[in-house]
Amino acid sequence: MSAQLTLHEVAESLNVHYMTVYRYVRLGLLPARKSHGQWRVEQADLAAFRSEARGTGDADAPWAARLESRMMVGDATGAWGVVEAALGAGRTPASIYSEVLAPAMESIGRRWERGEVDVADEHLASAVAMRIVGRLGPRFGRRGRTRGTVLCAMPEGDQHGLGSAMVADVIRAAGFETLDLGANTPLSAVTLAVRRLEDLTALCLSINNSQAVERGREIVAAVKEIDPGLVVLAGGRAVRSEDAATRLGVDGWGTTLADAVDLVEAAATADR
Ligand code: B12
Structure with missing residues (x-):
């Protein structure tokens, strides 16, 4: 197998349904990037997913990290899915800003400083963040x-x-x-x-x-x-x-x- 896996390969490896893996991805639980129109998962990310046993529990979900993972690939739909899941778990719009979105942006900033992400990723993430603010704003x-x-x-x-x-x-x-x-x-x-x-x-x-x-x-x-x-x-x-x-x-x-x-x-x- 290559270092990058398809969602079908991940499903097989985790012994779960393809749609379950798709949900992990879109909710920011498992990092994935689109290549030729298909989501691909790095072997290392799958290994981390297994060892952290993040599973599907939303209650203790690392919201900022999950949001960051969707923002970094410009996945506005998935990013909003993470926000909705956090709201559903009882987060207020204000806490989404201060404890989820702002920390995610700061983390992206730190990664940019360390040279781990490039300016294109930062722009993708910022554009998604602006959309989130646009959708959450009316709730304030x-x-x-x-x-x-x-x-x-x-x-x-x-x-x-x-x-x-x-x-x-x-x-x-x-x-x-x-x-x-x-x-x-x-x-x-x-x-x-x-x-x-x-x-x-x-x-x-x-x-x-x-x-x-x-x-x-x-x-x-x-x-x-x-x-x-x-x-x-x-x-x-x-x-x-x-x-x-x-x-x-x-x-x-x-x-x-x-x-x-x-x-x-x-x-x-x-x-x-
Ligand atoms: C996203 C981002 C961008 C995006 C911005 C897109 C957008 N639409 O907003 C883009 C890619 C365009 C960008 C460009 C640049 N960026 Co920039 N960017 C960031 C990044 C990663 C996140 C900023 C962010 O949104 N944070 C989240 C928000 C919520 O935080 P915030 O604005 O600070 O606001 C919080 C508090 O400050 C406070 N607050 C804000 N306002 C107020 C007002 C009051 C009254 C109070 C009480 C509180 C308060 O409340 C907020 C919630 O916590 C930061 C890194 C970081 N750690 O912040 C760098 C950062 C801000 N950028 C930086 C730089 C250098 C640049 C560029 C010069 C890079 C370049 N070489 O091109 C350009 C400059 C563009 C320009 N002319 O301004 C530096 C700034 C350093 C400095 N002080 O000068 C930072 C800090 C990165 C770094 N460590 O070097 N950037």
């Missing part, structure tokens, strides 16, 4: 009176839009109206939005690319000129210290989705 709505409006944005030159989208969703779930300008937003677009939106509770900046920090600082300065009382918050990989936040000129910073919600809630209750 909350009925009732709005507690305020929050604008989310990333400076021009920063393409990492996932974090900002997730931040917007969890803040919406906390009862705020959110508008996410997304990745790569020109300064003029941010200032226009700030002028249009009266009574903003806060502006949340996400910055991942350190090359975009200077643009971020320009945004903070420009919006403070329009509205000196506007609370500006920041987060993302390029904002991981008090020093970085001071240089940006923001009023608060954090590293997690929960931090973003806490900071916005504090801004909403503080006197302006």
Whole structure:
């Protein structure tokens, strides 16, 4: 047998039905990559599957690793299947973001740093991740009176839009109206939005690319000129210290989705 096995060969080797193996693959329990239109499994992955005896139990499933395995091959359907299975096992949409999707992206980042995955894999995974956020996003709505409006944005030159989208969703779930300008937003677009939106509770900046920090600082300065009382918050990989936040000129910073919600809630209750 070759180092790569067909699903039929895997089924034979595990002594299970072909459809059972197909399910393992699409739910991220057994890594597989498509070749000439057919899923192929590496011998080493099959050996790991056997020894870990991951089996089919969903309860203790390593969700982030399973999602990562589907995202890495651009399998949007399978990736959504993993998310649905996690939701079915009692995970909330917010915990899917913070404990499944974000860790999967971080793991891909670490593998990219180590040279284990290439940029094409990273793009495939990011495209699938954006689809997941698109499908999960509507589940973050909350009925009732709005507690305020929050604008989310990333400076021009920063393409990492996932974090900002997730931040917007969890803040919406906390009862705020959110508008996410997304990745790569020109300064003029941010200032226009700030002028249009009266009574903003806060502006949340996400910055991942350190090359975009200077643009971020320009945004903070420009919006403070329009509205000196506007609370500006920041987060993302390029904002991981008090020093970085001071240089940006923001009023608060954090590293997690929960931090973003806490900071916005504090801004909403503080006197302006
Ligand atoms: C996916 C990815 C990409 C994708 C982005 C696709 C997309 N649509 O988002 C693509 C392939 C396009 C990409 C490109 C590049 N990338 Co990239 N990328 C990543 C990767 C692997 C994951 C990013 C991600 O989505 N994380 C998941 C989200 C949820 O995390 P997050 O954004 O940090 O948000 C979390 C927190 O920060 C926080 N948060 C976010 N915002 C806010 C706001 C507030 C107020 C608060 C409180 C909290 C908060 O909450 C979120 C949930 O936990 C990271 C590695 C990593 N470990 O992050 C590198 C990484 C961010 N990329 C990096 C680099 C260098 C690049 C490139 C320059 C590579 C290149 N040579 O071309 C380009 C730059 C493109 C550009 N102009 O911006 C570096 C950045 C280093 C730096 N600080 O400058 C990283 C860290 C990888 C690394 N270790 O080197 N990348």
